[in-house]
Amino acid sequence: MAPSFSAVFNSYYNSVGEQYPRAQRGLLTRPDLPTVLEYRTAVDEAILQGLESGSFALDQLDIVELGIHHEQQHQELILTDVLHLLSQNPLYPAYRSDLPRAEPCEVPALHWHPGAEGIQSVGHSGLNFGFDNEGPRHKILLHPHEIGSRLVNNQEFRDFIDDDGYKRPELWLAEGWALKEEQGWEAPLYWIEGEGAWQHFSLAGLGALIPSEPVSHISYFEADAYAKWSDARLPLEGEWELTAHTPQAEDNLLESGIYCPTGVASAFSSAAAFTNATSTTAASTTATSTTAARITARPSQLFGDVWEWTSSAYQAYPGYRAGPGALGEYNGKFMANQYVLRGGSCVTPRQHIRSTYRNFFPAHARWQWSGLRLARDV
Amino acid sequence: MAPSFSAVFNSYYNSVGEQYPRAQRGLLTRPDLPTVLEYRTAVDEAILQGLESGSFALDQLDIVELGIHHEQQHQELILTDVLHLLSQNPLYPAYRSDLPRAEPCEVPALHWHPGAEGIQSVGHSGLNFGFDNEGPRHKILLHPHEIGSRLVNNQEFRDFIDDDGYKRPELWLAEGWALKEEQGWEAPLYWIEGEGAWQHFSLAGLGALIPSEPVSHISYFEADAYAKWSDARLPLEGEWELTAHTPQAEDNLLESGIYCPTGVASAFSSAAAFTNATSTTAASTTATSTTAARITARPSQLFGDVWEWTSSAYQAYPGYRAGPGALGEYNGKFMANQYVLRGGSCVTPRQHIRSTYRNFFPAHARWQWSGLRLARDV
Amino acid sequence: MAPSFSAVFNSYYNSVGEQYPRAQRGLLTRPDLPTVLEYRTAVDEAILQGLESGSFALDQLDIVELGIHHEQQHQELILTDVLHLLSQNPLYPAYRSDLPRAEPCEVPALHWHPGAEGIQSVGHSGLNFGFDNEGPRHKILLHPHEIGSRLVNNQEFRDFIDDDGYKRPELWLAEGWALKEEQGWEAPLYWIEGEGAWQHFSLAGLGALIPSEPVSHISYFEADAYAKWSDARLPLEGEWELTAHTPQAEDNLLESGIYCPTGVASAFSSAAAFTNATSTTAASTTATSTTAARITARPSQLFGDVWEWTSSAYQAYPGYRAGPGALGEYNGKFMANQYVLRGGSCVTPRQHIRSTYRNFFPAHARWQWSGLRLARDV
């Protein structure tokens, strides 16, 4: 249809051939809308035709399934990029003016949940869909630790700022401190200092910072500094996964309503999350007597609020092998100088959230809905 | 109406206040179309109301007149930027597919016209409108020289390339050579090497390079290197102005049809230009006996084809003083490290062309419709 | 003595105060030699006086011990930097012309040694000196794997190059590929292409590349690409440590003569290393019948040839806490975006080598004597 589209739309696949230079991608004008829609329709029809006629081979079906999940990542990234672009505009335009804004609510005190210990299994089982980097399922050794019952919220992060958190080098990783100095960070991205009060820019536009909402749009460096300041640390991805994964966890998730209803929130669904959280906390309070019960008592806000930075560098699981060709370029080649985030954010498509999912970003990235949960050694 | 517009739309006026950082301007999302149109309509109405009611003071009328001429510069720059943006797209989309493409034509041989000598006057007289940098009118001393009868064309520039013009450092200014090496220049901007033949990208899209068209989209450095290769030099801006300015010159201009008819050309109006050129050349051939006649015999293609690089650094004329306030920031503060271009291009609004007009760009600029005419000492 | 020395010589300690900007450090002129020697003598005398008089408190003695080990790191880095500086000089001067050059030798075939499995202990015991990042000693879980019997050598790395190793993106991490393209890497640092043959620049000057020497001066990205090309992987730091650490390992090390005699080699002591290697290999050949014997049979070239890249991101061990003040800035704050190297190189001071030692550098670093050993899953 349009042979040159393969270079224009090739983001990073060396095996597909030439790519448009990344740094100049913002300069790329787009084909006009009818041409794009015509192309999209042609692709959709060819895929649907293949699916309906049963003419796809098994490995082709695998690619279609992968493509659909990949498309979900784009849906999330488009909202992430839209927010970032709009934030560059000093007029602070709202993406949609009809988005419900979050209401301040009461946040339960932070409790420490005992984490799973000893030899445990993590990683995707291979049943249902998972990206290649989520497997193979394998054993890990967990040391004694505890996990925070909920996410760190804006009020707590403001306390960190007010306690000179951005001015005390001893709290920071060296690379993070240098970056902060160079970029002039004094608060999370999208916090805007107004007349005596912090404001917060979201897809709903500019509004007051809601203290009860999870802190978001912070880098790994800020998450790590906050954890040091709290005399705690970030969880390992294995610790997080064991906490999040219970027999009923993901089913519950799908019905618990902890997402922001619009799916495009500024609008972190904190209220809903804590409805859920309260009952969970209640469970953990009454069930401290047996180990089994303790492990069942899952912390709240694990899925669909903000991506949670873990302290785990993004590396291959034991036995991982990248596939051949373009599909092999999907995850494996990014396994350097990035950190794993877990859980999914309020703009992550619902079917894209699972306890084994490994999101990854460089330590400096802040434009994601990224926050943190504390952990500590015991 | 929209107070924050003054920062968003402040390109470089320090006296107006805060400016949006230039390097990030490409990231700035725009207010939506209705808001922009509403704002524009409100401005238009206020201006028209003021003009019709006669309520503007004299100095306010001066500002309105300046604003209208400034707007004409934007009209040209928008086309320049559109071409540049589209050129980043490997699909090479046309700005308008209905633009007439130039046809190859016969180019008369280059003749050398004797230039004016001795003490001469240049600069804007102050009658009618002129930008402040065009005056004051003053005397200059011109040394004996000759000016080329027409612009350098694509065929001639291809000869320069084929003679290793981009590979011989002795032809280049040191800064230009370093820049060329760093940027990998091997031809003018928008020349694209195809299978055995040069193609040319213009507002009409990609097409064959037309040998008879004036070479365009070259930097000062390339113009200077071409001139050295030709055993000649670029004209001084005073030499150019004396050549271009005759009693009937600008009136003729307005009727000569040497513009590209659409005003948005790829489409340099070479044919029309040479209709004019031929008669002029004839005149110069038959009239070499008297000085008066020689000076009258004006070279062709002086207006409305391409901006012509001169060797003159863009500096203040004797007695020039920048005005106060924002208007004073208009021209004077750019008088460093830029070079003067004369004549106007095929996308310059017709009323914006005059023999005293001083356009200016840094030596490295190539995204303008910029070409050259030779001069030489005698 | 010289109060402003504290800023001039403060490389990165925020708790000590102001620092000279890192990027401009190469522009810093030095105090003259007598001033430096006077300062050094004064420091030495004060320390010796304190030690001899017994006037240091216990925590002061800890600092002195740490300082001495820190000084050893400087000794190694000075040679690393000298080599790098000399390599910028197209005259390729030798650091010392009296250095013995390595002789080509026979390299034993690569064998695969079974690695330790299951729950194992790693990290510094706290007896004798160790840096804080080497502890606490703790348990890890190792999956079944094998470790290469020796380092990858120049001949093998040349095979990788000849098989288009630097031209096949599927072998590379994405960040490494982009860096390689940008920097134009086509071979390890200090390999210089001569007339039909590779030359190698070392502290002894320019000489023929010795095929039997361990490959050196490669980045993590090149090490990882080589491993992928070999259908293998880099070892985890825990796998390496268990391989290197046996009851007699470090004692043997001190007597085995596997260092380059001069301590400043180009001159990797390959011959000596393989004397050692041969006996070890013999042992492993004859002792495959029992697990105990297999684990005892240690691969060769573990210490004092080149630092070996592991696939482990440099992170805190479980339970690690950085100390207070300047000492706490020593190791912990660099725990982001770096990788662990193990073993020590031919310019590492002998007393500075131990099986628990964790060296660390960013993935792009090549100016170290850094090479690799393969590992693989079984």
Place this chain on the structure above:
Amino acid sequence: MAPSFSAVFNSYYNSVGEQYPRAQRGLLTRPDLPTVLEYRTAVDEAILQGLESGSFALDQLDIVELGIHHEQQHQELILTDVLHLLSQNPLYPAYRSDLPRAEPCEVPALHWHPGAEGIQSVGHSGLNFGFDNEGPRHKILLHPHEIGSRLVNNQEFRDFIDDDGYKRPELWLAEGWALKEEQGWEAPLYWIEGEGAWQHFSLAGLGALIPSEPVSHISYFEADAYAKWSDARLPLEGEWELTAHTPQAEDNLLESGIYCPTGVASAFSSAAAFTNATSTTAASTTATSTTAARITARPSQLFGDVWEWTSSAYQAYPGYRAGPGALGEYNGKFMANQYVLRGGSCVTPRQHIRSTYRNFFPAHARWQWSGLRLARDV
């Protein structure tokens, strides 16, 4: 002798061949001292031998003469670079501690000298030595103007600073303002803010700023802003040359003692200069009745204090042609984006100073001994 020296020591001659990359030149280690001296001695002996034996051809003698003058430029640049390097060191070491420091002195009030008008001749006559860019001698047209009787001094420049000279964009060229903001300029280079008073770093080390000394180490942008603030302008190079060139000017110069005696001064020889200045001023006071006398009355401090920025872009004189080969690369290829400075500084070799000499630097350059003299239209 050392064939690779030709690349190492080739600063910018494309016709000589390969060059060491400029940006990395600071990383280049040097051949050891005996090798350098041996090379230098061999060159000296070959030249002397040729001169004494009369074996050089005439064009070879021209090259030797040019080489000697070129060497003088190096002598000046070495001191310029030494000062710059030492200034990077927070210990502020003196180049030589035995340099006499300038003493504050009384500065005569600024007078305005009428400049030459009408058609005048400038440029080197071709008698004695001159660089190619100083010729050909040619006519220029000068408009009515006046020239300041002496250089702008530190006290006056401090007044400019105190009047917010570095904070008022309307005084600055746009490129200069952006540069100043980016680099954080708040005073001339080497002015260091101490406890309530400005200090000045020179080859003699750190000392109090002497108000009576000519301001130095300023960029073209700062000179131009100061001139605008003074309701004046910089002189054109032709205006300067006509002022400086009188029949007896250069002879007087050689005997007037207006140089700093050591030739390496911090130590601008202001006192001596004003001894001279006083008599000149006296002359101008008593001789205002005739034009001839007025032109003879030369301003002071024209030679050997600081290089004086002119407003003239560095361009070719009418009829200038660069020579062939390496000699042709000497001056001509730098004729873009630089400005002419006149007069010579206190570290310029005495025989290197003449009224036609055209020094040139980019507008941002501050590491030279560069200052300014005012001019104004009348």
